[in-house]
Amino acid sequence: MAGEFCLAAASNAVGTMMVNYLVNPIKQSIRYSFRFHKFVQELHEQQKNLKREQTRVKEDVKEAELQIQTQVIEDYVDEWLTNAENALNDVQSLVHRVEENKRCFGLCPTWCWRYRLSKEIEKKIVYISKLVEDSHFKRIGHRAELPGLEFFTSEHILASKSSTAAFNKIMEALKDDKVNMIGVWGMGGVGKTTLVKEVGKKTKELRCFHKVIEVVVSQTSIIENIQYKIADFLDLKFEKTTKEGKAEELWLRLKKEEKVLIILDDMWNEIQMNEIGLPLNENGNGCKIILTTRRMTVCESMECQVIVPVDVLDNDEAWTLFRMKAYLDERVSRDIIETAKEVAKECKGLPVAIVTLAKALKGTKTVKGWEVARKKLERSRLMEVGNIEEEEEKNAYLCVKMSYEYLKKETTKRCFLLCALYPEDHSIDVKHLVRYAWGLELFDKADSIEEVRIQVLEAIDYLKDSCLLLKDKDAERYDP
Structure with a gap:
């Protein structure tokens, strides 16, 4: 009985093995060979489906980017689009091979070739079918966080790459004991005031300084006005009546303070700190100064150890x-x-x-x-x-108008107006500018074209430092 059971089991096992290793492969081979045209037809159908879904996903991505310019497309969407493109390229390759072999073998196809190609096509059909199935995403993208947004807590502020880089550079400079004067430079309206206000706010939160004093200087930089504004922050009542006396009182008071940050906003000219009564930081006592200006020459004349440019938004x-x-x-x-x-x-x-x-x-x-x-x-x-x-x-x-009206030399104003006649975003060649200035007699006191060139170059440097001209890649070309 046991022997019969073992014999039956062995027969079943042998039968199963014969089916698995002999019958099924033969059936598959016959299927791949005789259903070749059916596989090719199905491949074309799946190719159409995938192209349709690829177009739809691309349109969804375009719409998402249009609605929110800072939209970040999800990685899985980009990966799907890449896979879809690769799959469609593979289909083209398979179709090309089918056509090539048709021409080669004509009415006498090789079954071996059909078998191999049918297997490849079936595999590609399954892969494309899965891609089409996975093409419906819950979310195409998400809004990007602008760099350094965590530093800018005000609801009215949009952190930009330039402002974030400037913010970080200022904060690093404030940590350096060797730095006591920081210049923030950029064109009018670029956001310098907003930036230094945020720096002041952050230093208060971090308790980097015992006091943070913000003073708007403006074009009419009268020393006594600045002194009174600083005294208000310190609850200091002046006993002296002269400018020099007030400077002495401020100096003595600020010397007693351990850490003070003073922000002088919108400076147009050099100001001597000792005239105001501001002792610069020394051995932990005195002041650190941040000044903002639209003129590079102010930063240089004030001997700022760190100059931080603020650029426009991208x-x-x-x-x-x-x-x-x-x-x-x-x-x-x-x-x-x-x-x-x-x-x-x-x-x-x-x-x-x-x-x-x-x-x-x-x-x-x-x-x-x-x-x-x-x-x-x-x-x-x-x-x-x-x-x-x-x-x-x-x-x-009005920002540009104010910068223009502050230009002291009439020749500099003339040069700026000449640049303004060029088309928008035009790159200005200095050689042409000199010829026009000479021909129009804008510099009427100049005796030669070389003298005009010297004055034009001088005006250009001044306009560039005042953020009224932007430097082009070519050192001899400038954009208005």
């Missing part, structure tokens, strides 16, 4: 700020968004211009209204856009 940052201030949310039509982007580009990344313009246009509900604003900007008619005059006290036009 395209993504500018659009994010513009969209936020203009209240352009997801409900706004695509046509308005596209036109609004063109308007935002006209601000050239200058925060004060972006905020002013966005607020002036936030009530504009039609594409036509945005188109009118864009055309006015292209024709340099800023003051006619929206309700721009309501924002007059802080718009970009």
